[in-house]
Structure formats: C-alpha cells, structure tokens
Amino acid sequence: MIKTQSLSKTYGQFTAADDINFEVNPGEIFGLLGPNGAGKSTTINCISGLLKPTLGEVYINGFSVLSDAIKAKASLGLVPQDLALYEDLSGQENLNFWGQAYGLTGDQLKQRIKIVLEQVGLTSRAKDLVNTYSGGMKRRLNFACAILHEPKALLLDEPTVGVDPQSREHLLTAVEALKNQGTAVLYTTHYMEEAERLCDRIAIIDHGKIIAMGTVADLRNQMGEKDLITLQGDFSEVDEATLEDFEVIEWQDQTIRFMAENAAAKLSDILSRFKPGQIKQTAVQQASLESLFIKLTGRELRD
Amino acid sequence: MVFLSMPSTVASIRLKRIFREKWGLFSWLAIPLVIMFLMSLIAGVGGGKLTGRLLVTDYDESTVSQFVTGGFAQGPLAEIFTVKQVEENEGKDIMDAGDASAWIIIEKGFGDAFINNHNTTIKLVKNPAQSILPQMVETSMKLLIEAASYIQVLFSKELSVLKPMLEQQKFNDADLVVLTLGIKKQIERLEETIFPPQLELIKQEVENTETEQTNISFGFLMFPGAVFMALIFSANSMAVNIWDDASNGVIPRLSSTPSALSAYFNGQVLAAFGIFSLIVLVLGLFGVLYFEIPVQKLPVMMLWLVFSGLVIYMLFCLITLLMPTTKSANIVVNATTFPLLMLGGSFFPMETMPGWLATIGQFLPNGYLLKGLKDWLVRSEPMAEVMLWPLIMGLVMFVVLWAVNRVLINRLIHKV
Numbered sequence: 213m214i215k216t217q218s219l220s221k222t223y224g225q226f227t228a229a230d231d232i233n234f235e236v237n238p239g240e241i242f243g244l245l246g247p248n249g250a251g252k253s254t255t256i257n258c259i260s261g262l263l264k265p266t267l268g269e270v271y272i273n274g275f276s277v278l279s280d281a282i283k284a285k286a287s288l289g290l291v292p293q294d295l296a297l298y299e300d301l302s303g304q305e306n307l308n309f310w311g312q313a314y315g316l317t318g319d320q321l322k323q324r325i326k327i328v329l330e331q332v333g334l335t336s337r338a339k340d341l342v343n344t345y346s347g348g349m350k351r352r353l354n355f356a357c358a359i360l361h362e363p364k365a366l367l368l369d370e371p372t373v374g375v376d377p378q379s380r381e382h383l384l385t386a387v388e389a390l391k392n393q394g395t396a397v398l399y400t401t402h403y404m405e406e407a408e409r410l411c412d413r414i415a416i417i418d419h420g421k422i423i424a425m426g427t428v429a430d431l432r433n434q435m436g437e438k439d440l441i442t443l444q445g446d447f448s449e450v451d452e453a454t455l456e457d458f459e460v461i462e463w464q465d466q467t468i469r470f471m472a473e474n475a476a477a478k479l480s481d482i483l484s485r486f487k488p489g490q491i492k493q494t495a496v497q498q499a500s501l502e503s504l505f506i507k508l509t510g511r512e513l514r515d
Numbered sequence: 516m517v518f519l520s521m522p523s524t525v526a527s528i529r530l531k532r533i534f535r536e537k538w539g540l541f542s543w544l545a546i547p548l549v550i551m552f553l554m555s556l557i558a559g560v561g562g563g564k565l566t567g568r569l570l571v572t573d574y575d576e577s578t579v580s581q582f583v584t585g586g587f588a589q590g591p592l593a594e595i596f597t598v599k600q601v602e603e604n605e606g607k608d609i610m611d612a613g614d615a616s617a618w619i620i621i622e623k624g625f626g627d628a629f630i631n632n633h634n635t636t637i638k639l640v641k642n643p644a645q646s647i648l649p650q651m652v653e654t655s656m657k658l659l660i661e662a663a664s665y666i667q668v669l670f671s672k673e674l675s676v677l678k679p680m681l682e683q684q685k686f687n688d689a690d691l692v693v694l695t696l697g698i699k700k701q702i703e704r705l706e707e708t709i710f711p712p713q714l715e716l717i718k719q720e721v722e723n724t725e726t727e728q729t730n731i732s733f734g735f736l737m738f739p740g741a742v743f744m745a746l747i748f749s750a751n752s753m754a755v756n757i758w759d760d761a762s763n764g765v766i767p768r769l770s771s772t773p774s775a776l777s778a779y780f781n782g783q784v785l786a787a788f789g790i791f792s793l794i795v796l797v798l799g800l801f802g803v804l805y806f807e808i809p810v811q812k813l814p815v816m817m818l819w820l821v822f823s824g825l826v827i828y829m830l831f832c833l834i835t836l837l838m839p840t841t842k843s844a845n846i847v848v849n850a851t852t853f854p855l856l857m858l859g860g861s862f863f864p865m866e867t868m869p870g871w872l873a874t875i876g877q878f879l880p881n882g883y884l885l886k887g888l889k890d891w892l893v894r895s896e897p898m899a900e901v902m903l904w905p906l907i908m909g910l911v912m913f914v915v916l917w918a919v920n921r922v923l924i925n926r927l928i929h930k931v
Contacts, residue, residue, distance in 0.1 A: 260771035261771055262770055262928055283773075285771060292768055297765075298763075299763075300532050301531065309525075310772075312774075313772040313774045314772050315773055315774075317520065
C-alpha cells in the first residue's frame with residue numbers, strides 16, 4: 213500500500229534520506245524509529261508529497277506520488293508532527309474544511325465527521341473553538357482530520373508528542389482500529405513502548421539510512437542475550453583496553469556503553485577495572501528494542 | 516470534480532474567521548473614516564463642504580477696491596467663502612480667535628493709486644492653523660493683482676479718461692461711448708497677439724453636471740482615498756494571513772491532500788473579493804448619504820474599488836510569498852502599506868501634495884487606480900478617457916501577479 217523505492221533526498225552535500233526501501237502492507241503498522249535528525253520526517257514528507265525526492269519513487273495504493281499525485285494523495289492521510297488546525301474555528305468546522313480538502317461533500321461528509329468525532333472522543337466538544345481544547349484534544353482532532361476520508365494509507369508523524377495519557381490511549385486505540393480495518397499505517401515515534409505495542413514491523417533509521425528492519429521479535433533476536441551496560445563518570449584517563457573483552461558501542465569521556473552477556477553476574481568484575489570515583493552511575497538494560505536501538509545508533513531514541 | 520469546490524470552501528473558512536474577529540473588520544472600516552474626518556478638521560472644515568470665512572476691511576471703499584473684494588463674492592469662490600466686512604479691531608479679534616481663514620485690509624487711496632499707476636498695498640493676514648483656504652485667498656489675490664497690472668499697462672489711456680469720472684462720480688453718455696470704443700479698439704489691436712487663432716474651440720455640452728465643482732469638498736476629495744485605505748488595510752491583513760496558514764501547518768498539510776494549493780490561493784482571492792465587496796458597499800453607501808455621490812455612479816465606483824482592492828491584494832500576496840518568515844512578511848508588508856497610503860492619496864488628497872510628490876503617488880498602483888476613479892467621480896471627466904488605461908494596467912497587473920503567486924505558494928511549504 214505504501215512503497216518506497218530507492219528513496220533519497222539530498223540538500224546540497226547533505227543527505228537527509230539515503231536509499232530508503234520499504235513497503236507497508238494493508239492492515240499493517242510499520243514503525244519508523246530514529247533519533248531527531250535521522251531522516252524520519254524527510255521520509256514522511258517525501259511520501260506525503262511535501263518534498264520531491266532527489267532520487268527514487270514512492271507509491272501509495274499503487275499510484276506514484278510523483279507522476280500520479282492526485283490519485284496517490286486521495287488514498288493517503290497525514291497526521292503531521294505539528295498541529296495543522298485553525299484554532300479560531302470549532303472542531304467540527306476544522307473537520308468540515310479538511311474533509312472537503314479530501315473531496316468529501318454533503319451527507320457523506322457529515323456522516324464521516326460524526327463517526328470520527330466519536331472515534332477520537334470529541335463529540336461533546338465538536339462545536340467548541342479549538343483554542344479552548346487541551347493539548348491532547350487538539351492532537352486527537354489533528355488525527356481525526358486525517359482519517360475522515362478513510363484513507364488506505366495513513367502516515368503518523370509522532371502523533372503522541374506532548375499528549376496526556378488519556379488522549380494517548382484514545383489515539384493508540386484508534387490507530388489499532390484502523391489497522392484492523394485494513395489501513396496501512398506508517399508510524400514514527402520517540403516512544404519505544406508505543407512502537408512495541410503497535411508496530412508489526414519496525415525500521416530503524418539513522419543518518420538518513422535504514423540500519424535495521426524487521427518484526428519486533430526479529431530485532432530483539434539481533435541483540436541475542438546480551439544486555440546493555442551504560443557507565444557514567446569521568447573516563448578521560450581510562451584506557452580503552454580496559455573493556456577489550458566486551459563489545460563497546462560508545463566510548464566518551466563521560467559515558468561508556470557496551471554489551472555483555474549475563475551482565476548482572478559480571479558487574480562486580482567490570483567495576484573493579486576502574487579506579488574509585490571514576491564511575492558515578494551504572495545502568496544495566498536487558499535485551500530490548502531500546503537497547504538494540506542504542507547498539508545500532510550509539511544514541512538514545514530521544515537524543 | 517468535487518475538488519472544484521475547494522476555492523469556495525477556503526473562501527468560506529477565511530470569511531468565517533474574519534467575521535469572528537469583528538474588531539478587525541470594524542477597524543478596516545472605521546480607521547479610514549476617522550482619518551478622513553480628522554484630516555477634514557485639520558484642513559479647517561467640519562468634514563462636509565470646504566467652506567471658509569474671509570474678512571475684509573476696506574478703508575478705500577472705491578469702485579476698484581470693491582472690484583477686488585467682489586471677486587470673492589461671486590462665481591466658484593462664493594461657494595467657498597463667506598465674505599464679511601469688518602472694522603480693524605473686530606477683524607483682529609476674529610483672526611486671533613482663529614474664526615476666519617484670511618483677512619484682507621485695503622488702505623485708503625488704493626483706487627486712486629491704481630488709476631494713477633502708483634504703488635499701493637493690500638494687506639493679507641492668513642490663519643496659520645489652516646492651509647488650503649488661506650492659500651486659495653492668496654492665490655486669488657495674486658491673480659487679481661496680476662490682472663490689474665496688465666490693465667494698467669494696456670489701458671492707461673482709458674484709465675486716464677475714467678479717472679475724472681470716478682472722482683466726480685459723473686458719467687455722461689458721450690464720455691462712456693468714447694471710453695468703451697477706446698477699450699474695444701485696444702482689445703482688437705491686441706487680439707492678434709494675445710489670442711492667436713492657433714486653437715480651435717469646440718463647444719461640447721456636458722450631459723451630467725450634478726457633480727460640478729460646487730460639490731467638491733475636502734471630505735469628498737478624501738473619500739475615494741479613504742476607501743482605498745480600507746481596502747489596503749484589509750488586503751494587508753489578508754495577505755499576511757496566508758503566511759499564518761503556512762506557519763500553523765495548514766498549507767503544508769493541504770499539500771498532502773488531493774486539493775491543489777492553487778485552489779487554496781484562489782479561495783483566498785475569492786474571500787478577498789467578498790471582503791472588498793462588503794467594505795465598498797458599506798463605504799459606498801456612506802458616500803452616497805454623506806457626500807451625495809449620485810446613486811447611478813455607485814455601481815461603477817463599487818466595481819472599480821473592488822477591482823482595485825484585488826490588484827493591491829495581489830501585490831501584497833507577492834510580497835508576503837517572497838518573504839522567508841511570517842515575521843518578515845509582516846514587517847515588509849506593513850513597511851509597504853504606509854508609503855502606499857501616504858503617497859497614493861489615502862492620507863492626503865493628491866491635490867494637496869507638492870507636484871513632484873503627487874506625480875510619484877500617481878505612479879503607484881493604488882495612486883494610479885485612485886486617480887482614474889477620482890477624475891471620473893469627483894471631476895466628472897469622461898470615464899473612457901480617465902479609467903480605460905488604469906483598467907488595462909490594473910488587469911495586466913492582476914493577471915501577472917495572480918500567475919506568479921500561484922507558483923510562489925507552492926514554494927511556501929519549503930520555508931516552514
């Protein structure tokens with residue numbers, strides 16, 4: 213339903229997206245994970261037609277976004293990272309506007325507005341101005357605007373940023389419902405637990421490239437049984453040979469990250485290799501999507 | 516086909532938002548009217564007709580002095596000035612109180628001095644709080660004095676015949692016949708020099724004389740410019756709103772829908788058309804009621820003003836869309852607005868500007884369109900003569916800017 217082929221986007225010497233290839237099938241939620249500046253938004257913008265790829269192709273519902281844009285866009289819903297609403301209009305008026313932008317009119321539009329308001333739990337506030345809504349309600353309305361026309365493909369660019377737990381639950385439930393109805397969903401998020409809960413498959417993107425892709429189980433397997441150990445302190449005078457028998461991911465003056473099997477048992481040995489006072493904090497993370505992410509990118513997801 | 520409704524959807528949303536911000540709409544209408552009223556007060560009138568008071572102290576009371584002051588009591592000047600004969604003390608008090616535009620003092624012996632070709636003085640005191648009316652008095656006096664000096668040179672012989680008659684106040688028929696024939700002969704002699712038949716005078720009856728000079732008041736002179744001011748204010752605001760829509764994510768999101776951004780832009784133009792129509796209707800009716808603009812001129816005036824508003828809106832959209840941020844769009848559009856208002860005849864009628872400044876103003880888009888309208892509306896000049904070229908130029912500008920703006924709006928998404 214959503215397909216990218218060798219998608220690349222460059223700005224002069226800078227490559228924001230580099231040879232991105234993936235496919236999102238109907239009824240599938242595909243997660244795109246990566247730290248800020250990794251190329252997620254560039255990829256989403258190329259798919260939604262906001263940016264023209266430097267190379268490659270994007271297909272939505274079989275239509276090329278480049279050469280058959282209107283048909284491709286008619287099958288697509290976009291929930292942008294930043295709110296795209298008229299705050300001085302009511303929720304219903306906003307939905308009416310976006311519905312017409314997607315070509316809905318008359319009774320069909322009215323019916324759809326009623327349904328999506330129920331889906332996002334805003335029926336009782338439909339006639340209130342958006343500037344009276346809470347942040348979470350605005351996010352829900354932002355989401356509702358994208359699903360009015362029952363798109364076959366839906367792009368969600370970090371839809372739950374700054375959302376209260378109640379609104380987040382509303383949104384996640386609505387996304388799961390869309391998946392069950394057969395919608396292909398491309399979902400970017402900073403929240404690993406959201407990705408683990410929602411996504412059937414995940415691609416990890418960094419420096420514009422996909423560095424890992426697969427189901428959550430596949431990706432976990434890539435970590436094996438190794439745990440992630442993070443030491444914080446002053447390591448400016450520590451020799452890197454200190455941890456030569458471990459798989460070191462990151463070595464900086466204040467932070468060292470490395471992988472170790474059965475980390476808990478080896479911790480006292482590891483700590484004894486450092487002088488007293490050098491280590492200020494120690495963290496052990498069991499094999500997870502988050503630890504895999506750090507292993508692959510050397511960065512935390514929220515960096 | 517359903518996407519053809521997008522411009523009307525965008526327009527209705529824009530209009531809804533404008534009407535919700537009632538103070539914004541109100542200010543577009545009210546500010547120009549307030550400025551027009553204040554400017555009329557500054558010009559020394561109460562906002563209606565341009566009228567003033569002229570004081571005359573005539574110590575000479577001769578036929579010649581009455582001829583000089585009589586010029587203000589007849590013809591077009593009489594429509595403007597109320598002439599009041601005053602004693603010197605009374606004149607001083609009235610001028611000190613600022614209750615007259617100017618005061619003419621004619622000394623005793625003025626008539627004799629004129630007849631005998633001697634130097635003499637007319638004293639003119641102007642009210643410094645006023646500008647136009649005292650200037651009119653001064654200019655009229657200069658013209659009269661110039662005319663008098665020509666009479667002295669050309670008819671010195673006839674004046675010498677007239678002098679004893681005036682002194683004795685005795686006019687016999689024979690002397691008058693001699694005097695008249697002398698003047699006639701002199702005019703015939705000068706005719707070939709003064710009136711060489713190089714121009715052919717074609718008399719043409721003017722059909723509509725309802726808005727002759729007698730109806731021209733300062734307020735009426737300002738009125739079309741004030742309507743332009745309302746159009747410029749609203750065009751400014753609506754053009755910058757496009758950048759707001761880009762900043763708040765609406766335009767980028769719209770570009771991911773099947774609706775083209777050009778349809779969005781056309782919707783904005785449609786909304787601007789609606790707002791301009793409303794402004795012009797309200798202010799046009801005000802003009803009919805207050806300035807007695809002939810109702811039959813209202814439709815053309817309204818169409819012209821709405822058209823002018825759209826041309827100005829396109830210009831502001833161009834500036835807005837060329838800017839890199841909302842803030843810079845705001846700053847530059849505002850920085851453009853005020854020179855357009857000042858020089859284009861909205862704050863001050865071009866008639867009151869120095870010639871060179873008025874020339875600049877007439878070459879600005881709003882000034883050019885305003886001049887065409889005023890020449891027809893205020894001066895009753897033929898429509899085809901004064902409005903055709905501004906119409907053509909305005910149409911060309913509108914079409915070119917519309918085409919450019921449709922392209923530029925697609926680039927806006929890359930700036931946010």
